[in-house]
Amino acid sequence: MAIIVNLDVMLAKRKMKSKELAEIIGITTANLSILKSGKAKAIRFSTLEAICKALDCQPADILEYAEE
Amino acid sequence: MDTTKKLYYSSLFLKFLMGVQLILIAGFLFVYFHSMISPETYDQLIVTEEKQIIYKFDHLKVPDTYNEWKESDQLFYYTKLDAWSQFRVIWVKIVGFFIYFFITGLFLKFLKNTNSFEVFFKDNIQILNKIIRLVFFLWLFHMILNLLQNPMTMIFEDLDQPMHITRAKVSFDFLVYYPIMVIFFFALREVFKRGYELKQENDLTI
Numbered sequence: 001m002a003i004i005v006n007l008d009v010m011l012a013k014r015k016m017k018s019k020e021l022a023e024i025i026g027i028t029t030a031n032l033s034i035l036k037s038g039k040a041k042a043i044r045f046s047t048l049e050a051i052c053k054a055l056d057c058q059p060a061d062i063l064e065y066a067e068e
Numbered sequence: 069m070d071t072t073k074k075l076y077y078s079s080l081f082l083k084f085l086m087g088v089q090l091i092l093i094a095g096f097l098f099v100y101f102h103s104m105i106s107p108e109t110y111d112q113l114i115v116t117e118e119k120q121i122i123y124k125f126d127h128l129k130v131p132d133t134y135n136e137w138k139e140s141d142q143l144f145y146y147t148k149l150d151a152w153s154q155f156r157v158i159w160v161k162i163v164g165f166f167i168y169f170f171i172t173g174l175f176l177k178f179l180k181n182t183n184s185f186e187v188f189f190k191d192n193i194q195i196l197n198k199i200i201r202l203v204f205f206l207w208l209f210h211m212i213l214n215l216l217q218n219p220m221t222m223i224f225e226d227l228d229q230p231m232h233i234t235r236a237k238v239s240f241d242f243l244v245y246y247p248i249m250v251i252f253f254f255a256l257r258e259v260f261k262r263g264y265e266l267k268q269e270n271d272l273t274i
Contacts, residue, residue, distance in 0.1 A: 027274060
């Protein structure tokens, strides 16, 4: 997919565990894993907002476009 | 009546249909083999031009000779048919009911999936695929039988040489009904395919 999810990088920068982030934003660890692995088909604005709030970052820090 | 009850009664009806189809298959098998052992029991079985089998209560005597038959209503008597015609008349029905039995069974599964609210389930697409294949097979089966093996022959052996009476009637109904059924199930399968894709997309939206 042309959209790359850099959630792992941001989690490492903020020294936060996936489980912790999942609890804060209110989604299951399984869904967070789908998001991290790039298998997700779409992301809700509410989820993106919650992630940005929890990691104190911008959407562009998490999502990146790269030509295939 | 709520949906769950409607689905319950529909599945009951389909089960009833399956039961009827099984009884008919068993009945036709019994008639076919029993008529070989005791043909006189089936003297009142008449085969119509459309190859439907009817039991004539008011008819008492099967004509023994060709002349007797010529002076009668000129019906086609099951017991007077040659072996191939008997086989064809009975086994077309057995195969037909057998395929319908499977189609009804698949439809029952389909209904059960709907009952458990697994509407856009991958199983449903596979069920519809199987139904399409079975209807298509039924279509080919009827086409081959109607166009290639249509005539039925009755034999009277009273003269020096056996007298063969052959009758054939081709109906082209199958050219309309089966394609419509195939198209209907094909459209339904495409709807379910699209639904399944949308469900997957929804499941993978975080």
